[in-house]
Amino acid sequence: MPQKFIVVTGGVLSGIGKGIFSASLARLLKDSGINVSILKIDPYLNVDAGTMNPNQHGEVFVTEDGYEADLDLGHYERFLGINVSRKNNITAGQIYFSVIQRERDGKYLGSTVQIVPHVTSEIKDRIKSMDGDLLVIEIGGTVGDIEGEVFLEAVRELAFEVGRENFHFVHVTYVPYLRTTNEFKTKPTQQSVQLLRRIGIHPDTIVVRTEMPIDANSLFKVALFSGVPKNRVINLPDVSNVYEVPDVLHSLGIHRLISEKLGLNIYDKFSWSYPKSFELLKIGIVGKYLGTDDAYKSIIESVYLSGAQKPVVIDAQELEDMTEEQVKDYLDDFDALIIPGGFGRRGIEGKIKAIKYARENRKPILGICLGMQLMAIEFARNVGGYKGANSTEFDADTPYPVVNMMESQKEILKLGGTMRLGAQKTNILKNTLLSKIYEDQEVVYERHRHRYEVDAEAFSDIFKKPGEEGYKLTISAVSDFVEAVELDDHPFFLGVQYHPEYRSKVGNPHPIFKWLVKAAGGNVR
Incomplete structure (x- = not known):
């Protein structure tokens, strides 16, 4: 069976929880009997997160093999119960550094080195080097960020090369609630999906992040203007405890929807234990x-x-x-x-x-x-x-x-x-x-x-x-x-x-x- 891929992209604004969603989805699929691996793509030009200011970027997470990573790798370890490594993170800095080094070493045999195909090929090679029957790929930032375009192009190309039936694109977006008019505004999400489609990627599932549960009519508008079936437009409102998210996703059956689309045979043995009450200690x-x-x-x-x-x-x-x-x-x-x-x-x-x-x-x-x-x-x-x-x-x-x-x-x-x-x-x-x-x-x-x-x-x-x-x-x-x-x-x-x-x-x-x-x-x- 060919390797399968789930690509998680973000829309409207950053910090809406793509990392938590990706880790939760990977945990659900892992508990469904799938050999899952996970990859975070960071479009910044730093080679790793080691020299970045925690006030701007959050903590530097250190892996067993001594890699200084984005904090999302910490989410992956905590949620999946595994140890990740430097292979589980790609940055734009790493990709461009490698391409430039190859050019200096004469590996391109005199070709004019370009974003396409050389940079995109480097990205695809890194993705294909990952183990696992299913790879969850989280692409940092939001659709429309100039630094992320090359990664979106790379996964679009890879989906074409290995077969679209082996790829599932999940777009995590934010729908704000306008209190002055008491309504959810879906227009930013519609525009975000349009940007994604112009790149050549059509989302298979849309996860709508909101402060509170959204009404059915707003979800229907997202489905209609995005061209995504209603049963694959899923609302994920804020929760008081991020460790509730796997439970919420499990109850929504998102792992079954995605597995069916990718042709994966799964069994459901979801086991999730986290503190639900806390000692009132300061x-x-x-x-x-x-x-x-x-x-x-x-x-x-x-x-x-x-x-x-x-x-x-x-x-x-x-x-x-x-x-x-x-x-x-x-x-x-x-x-x-x-x-x-x-x-x-x-x-x-x-x-x-x-x-x-x-x-x-x-x-x-x-x-x-x-x-x-x-x-x-x-x-x-x-x-x-x-x-x-x-x-x-x-x-x-x-x-x-x-x-x-x-x-x-x-x-x-x-x-x-x-x-x-x-x-x-x-x-x-x-x-x-x-x-x-x-x-x-x-x-x-x-x-x-x-x-x-x-x-x-x-x-x-x-x-x-x-x-x-x-x-x-x-x-x-x-x-x-x-x-x-x-x-x-x-x-x-x-x-x-x-x-x-x-x-x-x-x-x-x-x-x-x-x-x-x-x-x-x-x-x-």
Whole structure:
């Protein structure tokens, strides 16, 4: 049987949930017995998402193989319960880089290199290299974006080459509700479909995104002007919890409609378990990327999947301007804190104030990557007596560089794709909180994204091994350097150099977050 393809395009505006829809549809088809793979196409010219500002683009999601990806790959992993890789993402930057390199190497044998056929052929080759009997392809952006046209042309060509019967085009669009006249306005969707048809792509299914359920007459207008049968124009209104979307799509039978059109034999064993009630815990993420919740997407979802309500993002810069008493008054309202990863000195002193507060007031706290490094800095300053201790990332002249650049990073000049990335072997030390969390596993593989490390050798007097006496930071995981620190006499004071949030799945959140939520609820170790 030839490989089948589902192409998901977007219309009217971005951010309407194509990634959630694509992940949900892929999950439904996976649970229907189909060998499904999934691919995100990003039309931007960046080679990957690694150098992009989280305030503008959301978090950088890191895969097992060390690829810095768009956050939609995080949705794919969480919803599908699988680990994706660099193969599951294509960017325009990658495509053009490859074409230019081929031209420089003389691979085109003197041809004039053009968008068609050379760039489109590169895109098609990347698509055809994907495994699976069915490939779900999400094309980022909206129809009409100039940077996305070459990808739409490529999938149009591929549909022609492998047979239209092996392709199913789903157009996810937005129908706004005009409150002044109390009606849904379908004209933007009609125009979006017209743009798609001019490119040569006729959608097989239209998913209409709305704030509230749409009326039947408006759906009929979309079907009529789009030339799509009424039973394949589907309304997907907003839901309070994105993990409801697979259930909604399952009840609508979209997987059966698409499978019938593609000639796929399926059975229905849909199994979907996610938290439907949440502990009313107030957990704060002390961060600096405040432009969008997507900047800390995987952390937020890890907390949510562990059964707690959505955490609150606290502005670390605001804490910098507060006295210690004001910080205490403000943070006393929270049940637990998270210090996330990040780069640059902005907000650093506010995060350190939050760590000091949590340490002294026995507030459950989790430090991730930079957060763990700041835990070591705070302890060195306020317990070890190393006044002015810092990371050389923020103060190259600090008298006490508790955190320093890794030796392997010191000769690297380029920023993109050069950090310590992806799943790395981590040794968990016995008789620690972390060992309990991992149920006595001695070796785990966790995903990293960093250039700096804690220098436990130079500042050995503030650290100790598990079981040793004294008020010091216990080193509870190691690789070639410190991977985790914790405090013994504390309900939950844990810092990890890696990013546990990247490995949370629906029904299986990372255990570190489950233990943090337990501690936030007063269930101390």
